[in-house]
Amino acid sequence: MTINANDPNRKSWLNVDKNSDFPIQNIPFGVFITQEDIITIGTRIGDYAIDLSALQMLGYFKGIDLTDDVFLQDSLNDFIAAGKKTWRAVRNRVAEIFDSNNNTLQNNTKHREAVIFSIASVEMQLPIIIGDYTDFYSSKEHATNVGMMFRDPDNALLPNWLHIPVGYHGRSSTVIPSGVSIKRPNGQTLPKGEKTPVFGPSQRIDFELETGFITTDVNLFGEAIPVDQAEDHIFGMVLLNDWSARDIQTWEYVPLGPFLAKNFATAISPWVVTLDALEPYRVASPVQEPTPLPYLQQTGDKSFDIHLEVYVQPKDSESTLVSTSNFKYLYWTMSQQLAHHTINGCKVNSGDLMGSGTISGPVESSYGSMLELSWAGQKPLTMKDGSTRTFIQDYDTVIMKGYCDNNQVRIGFGEVSNMLLPANQLF
């Protein structure tokens, strides 16, 4: 049986709610711990977590060239490093195993019990041991908004912005999965009108609505990845919340960029959705004027129509939708980001994480940060419980969701959800 894993007409013999992010056409990859304390690589269909190491041990991946323990890992790194051909073959095979026309596993109770878990019974882990984390700044609307607020409203975009997919290095050690709580960071800030900084908890904690892509295969030290081959080096995507402390950032960022304002936490959703699964949702990226330099010129639809939402949930209260945006608004594509990142020979490893930068859209309700939504604190947002927010408060949970929907199939990312806790008491 050969299957088109993306075929919209396919169904699984597992029950999948029609609004689920995880129909049989998705088949993302992640890492989870079972109630028996086994850590494994898995996938998800509907509300079922599927243990790929168990499937392998039971012989379901026969014919695919895999090492014995490729799924019995605490990260996707080795699996990803095996290359696109391998993980594509695994995704296609999983699609076959759970197809409604294939009852081999369905009819084997013992196998089913070893392979399939309720999603509520497993604990999702960080899917990748991230070698290097890079964050880009690729939304024209976001860069313009920030420029208007902090620099010159008439020249909001800096001169390099339309030529370079501007990016900077982030901190790998504090990339955390959905569900882990974050402490409000302490740090230096400069009170308005003062010349001497003060120390204390940041007063301007913000989210940044982003996606991230995870690299596969590698280039050699000193070699560039051409823009038209870049997608072959992208395994898949996650939702990413680039937690930020705006007051720390304002004081520290000149001249070497953000540091402590960003490196206290970066949160990602636990399921990596492959570029293969996103294929039906390709769209053109925005027209680029001026035309970029040749090493950044691409053809074809290199963006994806991914609907994005941010919710803020006060403690013991319901959540409020504060932003609705879309990945397709990004000016620079992932291909251009990766081509730019390596044009100087910078080595990229399997399992590196690259953030998109805040994804703001053209209208106010699509802005991807509290900084923009509250316009630097001038316009508070009202929550459903009547309270207001300019930035994130202690015990607030920030929830980001994302999905594609072409009226045939919905492919989603689940969510990245993290609560902000009060700062440590220091001094």
Next chain:
Amino acid sequence: MTINANDPNRKSWLNVDKNSDFPIQNIPFGVFITQEDIITIGTRIGDYAIDLSALQMLGYFKGIDLTDDVFLQDSLNDFIAAGKKTWRAVRNRVAEIFDSNNNTLQNNTKHREAVIFSIASVEMQLPIIIGDYTDFYSSKEHATNVGMMFRDPDNALLPNWLHIPVGYHGRSSTVIPSGVSIKRPNGQTLPKGEKTPVFGPSQRIDFELETGFITTDVNLFGEAIPVDQAEDHIFGMVLLNDWSARDIQTWEYVPLGPFLAKNFATAISPWVVTLDALEPYRVASPVQEPTPLPYLQQTGDKSFDIHLEVYVQPKDSESTLVSTSNFKYLYWTMSQQLAHHTINGCKVNSGDLMGSGTISGPVESSYGSMLELSWAGQKPLTMKDGSTRTFIQDYDTVIMKGYCDNNQVRIGFGEVSNMLLPANQLF
């Protein structure tokens, strides 16, 4: 036998030249490959490489709590993670084994042959698998010089500089050991007076004379390392050349800091010299005025008197000394850097690398980069072969050396030496 590993009167039964960086008082740690293709953690005395895994297998570390394969590794990470107590015990034991008053190993020919190699016969490796690499900007003289050249000569230091040990995240994947050649990076630059960038090989390749420290033990996500405990989390130091492309940097660095201008290569010396070995060379750091915020206030001598040199060697020619500096000129100490880095709860792992920033001294001959030495290209340096340099040319080798010397014992780092190769031809 209990020994003070730093005792200046001690000698080894191995022959050590009086100008060697590696007397028995040093005992640095590194990773090398033998001619039999065995990769191991080792140390160095004089011109001898010492295989620590062989010493362990032969029983020389009896009584020290070590796992069986702690030295049979391709990096120091696990050994470092074991904590200060462990690596200090190993260093002291090595001091005993090679002490001139201890002839156990000396008299065992078979053991000696398994343990001791000529340094020329082994190939040094990158000593650490670096999780995260951070680079600071802690030389007041360097920050002032750069500010004078590129910003306002009358306000050369930015307002935050005297309050914050300014730092930024670098790229771990392109940290390379001494000996690996580097290709001149391609990239975007903005020609003088133009508004549109051009693409091509950087024309302003520079070195930056730095040291780096490597962390040991870890803090927890969300917890700070207090400044007075910071040294307990520092394993040792290396020489570091932060290769830079100044023309790419000028065009790209606003507002998020250096990216492709730095991430094509960062080179380090292969032997990690422990803070224990540097103990006799402690000196006070510069007086800090204004007094930093409490979380950065320290007492005692937190700097080290480390003499530093940079040589440029044109192809097939002799090398020219272009800079003589000293680690003690740094305004911010390693303790302050680490305390600052974690004050927001940023997690540091064992085996992270933190660069000092360019170490420029007070006089012209002590400037730590070609940018400063040639004052942005206006004052060419003359090499011994009569050629001149404003920046680094293809096939030049940049060599950095560093050592401490108190007229009793010289403790050195060896060198970090890398050649610049021509750029890839693209487009």
